Amino acid sequence: MEEPSRVFLEVGPGRTLSTLAGMCQAELRKQGNEETFNQLIVPSLRHPDVDQDDTVFLLNTLGRLWMAGVEVDWNKFYENEKRRRIPLPTYPFERQRYWVERQVDVDSQTPSKSIILTKKPDISDWFYVPVWKQSILSEKSSDKEVQDNSCWLVFVDQSEFGKRLIKQLKDDNQNVVTVTAGSEFSRSKNHTFILDPTNREDYENLLKDLAVQGLVPDKILHLWGVTSMNNKPDKFKLLNETQNLGFYSLLYLAQAFGNQNMTDPVNLLVITNGMQNVLGEGVYFPEKATILGPCRVIPKEYSNVSCRSVDIQISELDSPGTDWLIKQIIQEASVNSTDEIVAYRNQFRWVQTWQTVHLNKKEDIPQRLRNNGVYLITGGLGGIGLSLAEYLAETVSAKLVLTARSSLPAKKEWEDWLNTHDDTDRTSERIRKIKKLEELGAEVMIVQADITNYEQMKKAVEQVQERYGTIHGVIHAAGIAGGGAIQLKSSQTASEVLAPKVIGTSVLTSLLDMNKLDFFMLCSSITSILGDFGQSDYCAANAFLDAFAQYNGFKNQPFIFAINWDAWGDVGMAVNTEVPKDILEQRLASLKEGILSSEGVEAFARVLDSNHHQVVVSTRDWLKRIEMTKAVLESRDGKSTYKTAATRFVKSAHSRPKLETEYVAPENEIEVSLAEIWQELFGIDKVGVHDNFFELGGHSLLATGVITRIRDTFQVEINLQSFFDKPTIAELSEIILEKLVEQEDSETLNQILAEIENESQE
Ligand SMILES: NC(=O)c1ccc[n+]([C@@H]2O[C@H](COP(=O)([O-])OP(=O)(O)OC[C@H]3O[C@@H](n4cnc5c(N)ncnc54)[C@H](OP(=O)(O)O)[C@@H]3O)[C@@H](O)[C@H]2O)c1
Known part of the structure; x- marks a missing residue:
């Protein structure tokens, strides 16, 4: 007992000995140094009157011993335990619901604008041409002729x-x-x-x-x-x-x-x-x-x-x-x-x-295809390229030339690759698809070349001509997805999106004998017409393809046609391109309504057999989609209450996420209104005035939603750049205040000027 570091463990039920030891300790303390006689005394088994689980009791004792520096032989302790692996989620459980509730209060007075469009079951109803x-x-009446x-x-x-x-x-x-x-x-x-x-x-x-x-x-x-x-x-x-x-x-x-x-x-x-x-x-x-x-x-x-x-x-x-x-x-x-x-x-x-055209299914293969024809597919290793290649392999046992910037391993290494890589590996998927093309009776030539590089493509075309002679048809499917608000777009990123379509088409047409082609097909997108937010470059690239399909510069005009594809739902860039988390749900929902590859190739065959140079393939009612896009623009004057994706706010409230900034409550009226807008937008219960919009999960599309709400609430116009420069409620509220003061000043000034004018007339 005189050793201060000693630990006393009572072995056996109850705590009689522990109590005795405690009493001795108290006696010794009275006689000498208090700190010396303060050793740990612990029982190992509960007293029969103590209502506690035995294991809990034992673990508590063990814990206390461990805290006092006792070496525990854990292997011995767990010796008789039976272990079993259970999968754990890769993130800590945060019992927080972040489900985005479907908005139900879209203006009931404008039912046509709140329609949820679904995929039409019959492919024949998917085609539209520009007229x-x-x-x-x-x-x-509100528009003056020419204002002074x-x-x-x-x-x-x-x-x-x-x-x-x-x-x-x-x-x-x-x-x-x-x-x-x-x-x-x-x-x-x-x-x-x-x-x-x-x-x-x-x-x-x-x-x-x-x-x-x-x-x-x-x-x-x-x-x-x-x-x-x-x-x-x-x-x-x-x-x-x-x-x-x-x-x-x-x-x-x-x-x-x-x-x-x-x-x-x-x-x-x-x-x-x-x-x-x-x-x-x-x-x-x-x-x-x-x-x-x-x-x-x-x-x-x-x-x-x-x-x-x-x-x-x-x-x-x-x-x-x-x-x-x-x-x-x-x-x-x-x-x-x-x-x-x-x-x-x-x-x-x-x-x-736009006008609907019904392109019905035909039993025969399209007349513009020939048996064993030679077809060049740019972007041939992409989702749409490979799907169309499969169709050509199946129907006409085509000789397929697939071009892409990326390459595949040499053919002799394919089996090895497939054996050593996951099924979901991109290259493995491509290898399997090409093997399938060959099984279907196609000859496949893969050429690595950048479509925007004239020299590389020249070499590629020469190789093809040497091996197969004349090229009979071209499918131009090379492209990259665009994205990003104009305000933040660099000319470099925009030019990368434009290049495969604009320069690529130009390179192809200068290298190929266009007059000998049975067809030249351009993979365009409905984005060239809908012009969605953040898509200025991708819209431009595809608008070029649409126009090129109507180009009148070739002598014996080949059949050039552009298909404005809706999103493909199972392969290709719409499936593979990453989108911000909060619109992922929306993207997945839209992919469900998208074109399946089996349907895409069917649509391709029908358009190829028609005489239309530009055809929109939309699984949902295209005319209504156009109407809805227009309604968004009309709503900007405040006359319509149609809400865009950006202004559709969620009602459910979650608690404020952990941010670096401390929560500071809004104080003045502007801050309170702004906080309410943000809270609704993010679906969280409170937003502090110094919380950063982007840390809360905001992005440029959501920012435009807030801008619209600010305009409606305060009658002032904030631009997107302000959001990027001043992304907090406190900072934005200062901008709004300045603008309100400016407006007030100019109104007062106008009033004074009007009064002066009146007085001088009198
Ligand atoms: N999927 C859709 O939902 C959808 C909808 C509307 C329109 N489209 C259009 O349809 C076309 C095909 O789309 P997808 O879904 O099949 O896309 P994808 O799977 O991303 O394939 C596109 C292919 O283009 C190739 N490519 C890109 N830039 C190139 C360049 N400079 N030179 C050579 N090849 C290049 C890419 O290969 P490398 O990176 O290896 O070069 C890739 O294999 C695209 O033009 C796209 O804009 C697609």
């Missing part, structure tokens, strides 16, 4: 059309600022600017300069897509120039809106010529069609900007119709309209719409 219908520019106080920003070249348009605007007493493309940014006194179309900063300098001069444009005419029909320079040079003056120019302009915090309403008209096939004249400049990407997507990402593509006929310039056309263009820019795609031909206004 043009005459239309009169609707003049709503408008400021027009005109991107113009030296063409006669541009000059006459500007003259007309000046005759109408409008403020006109002109911008021409040059090598560097400069400004002359009379509202004329030059900028380098490839320099993003120049667009910002332009808007900055205009803001300083009080010339913030509310109407923008973009005429850089109007070109002479006569001189067609070198194909590749034209391709680059056209993208710089078209796609990138609009991309940079939109980014400048964001960076300069331009939030007042702007009507942007993108004018081109020779880009649409309205009356069967064909498309002269398919490379211009990439502007449709930003044109369709800008209004979805910048809620204050309306955008319309207007394609005109330049031959009309010297005709009496020119004055009419110029006035019409000015009128177009002056009225609100949800017509996204407009064309002027022969003094009529046309808009693009």
Whole structure:
């Protein structure tokens, strides 16, 4: 007992000895140092009167001994235990429900807009073709003819059309600022600017300069897509120039809106010529069609900007119709309209719409296919490429040339590979599919080449010709998925998405004898028409393919056709592309309605056997989908309550996740309202004013939802960039406050000016 480190363990039931030892300890303490006689005394078995589980009691004792430094022989302790493995989840249990509840309160007064569309059972009902219908520019009573106080920003070249348009605007007493493309940014006194179309900063300098001069444009005419029909320079040079003056120019302009915090309403008209096939004249400049990407997507990402593509006929310039056309263009820019795609031909206004075509199943194989035909499939190792290859193997025992950037192991290593890799391994899947093609009777040649690289493709085509002779058909399925809001998009990422489709098509058509082909098929997407949020580059790339299918530049026109595919549900990029977690549910639901590969090949066969150059394959009612997209744009003026995916809020509340920032409750009215919006959006019960939007799981699509709610609540416009710069409630509420004060000031100022005017009249 005199040793302070001693531990006493009572062996046997009850605690009689422990009590005795405790009493001795107390006695010794009285006589000497208290700390010395404070050793641990523990019983090992419970007293019969103690109502406790024996094991628990024993474990407690063991625990206390271990804490006192006693070495426990754990192996002995567990000697008689029987072990069994049970799988554990790879993350700690957090008993928190994060189920996204389905929204039920979509405006009941607009039932057509809240329809949930489902997959149509009969493939024959999936096909739609573009048609043009005459239309009169609707003049709503709220739209003034040409407002006196408008400021027009005109991107113009030296063409006669541009000059006459500007003259007309000046005759109408409008403020006109002109911008021409040059090598560097400069400004002359009379509202004329030059900028380098490839320099993003120049667009910002332009808007900055205009803001300083009080010339913030509310109407923008973009005429850089109007070109002479006569001189067609070198194909590749034209391709680059056209993208710089078209796609990138609009991309940079939109980014400048964001960076300069331009939030007042702007009507942007993108004018081109020779880009649409309205009356069967064909498309002269398919490379211009990439502007449709930003044109369709800008209004979805910048809620204050309306955008319309207007394609005109330049031959009309010297005709009496020119004055009419110029006035019409000015009128177009002056009225609100949800017509996204407009064309002027022969003094009529046309808009693009869609018509259902029933392509029925045929028992025979498509007439454009030949037995043992040679077919080149770019992106041939991708989901759609391999599915179509299988169809060609099955139906015509084709000679298949599959090209891709990635390669497969040498054939002699295939068995080894399959034996040493998982079934889900990408390469194993591809090897198995190619083996199947061969079993079906096809000859398969795999060529590694980047479709955007002329030299690599030249070599590839030569190899094919050497082995098989003539190529009979091409399926251009190479492509990569796009994604990302315009405000954050670099020209590099956009060009990577454009390249396989735009440059790739161009490379193919320069290397192949197009006139000898039975068909040239382009894998486009419905995104080129729906222009979804974050898809400006992918929309542009596919819009190019749509236009190329109507190109009139080949002598003996081969059958070129584009299929605007809906999402494929079991293979391909829609299945493999990662999406943000919170829209994953939505993506999976949409894939369920998607095209199965067996259905996709059937659709391909039917379109191949038709004479349509562009066909949308949509499993759900396409006309309603278009209507719903338009409804989203209409809702921006607050007249409709249709809610986009971005503004559909969940009602269920979960507790605030663990964040780095401490919770600080909102204080003022703006902060409280913003917190309510965020809480609804994320479905969490409280959001602190310093919580970061992105740490809470926000992304650009959700940010636009919040922007819409801010506009509805405070009548102020916040742009997407502000969200990225100031992603907390405290910071955003300051911006909102500043804007409210500005508005108040200008209202007061207007009132004072009105009073002064009244007084001077009296
Ligand atoms: N799947 C869908 O739901 C869907 C819907 C609408 C439209 N589409 C379009 O249909 C086409 C095929 O789609 P998918 O689902 O089969 O896509 P996927 O599985 O991702 O296959 C695309 C293929 O393109 C190849 N590729 C990409 N860039 C290339 C380049 N520069 N040079 C050569 N090959 C290149 C890729 O191979 P490497 O990376 O090895 O080069 C890949 O094998 C795409 O153009 C896509 O835009 C697909």
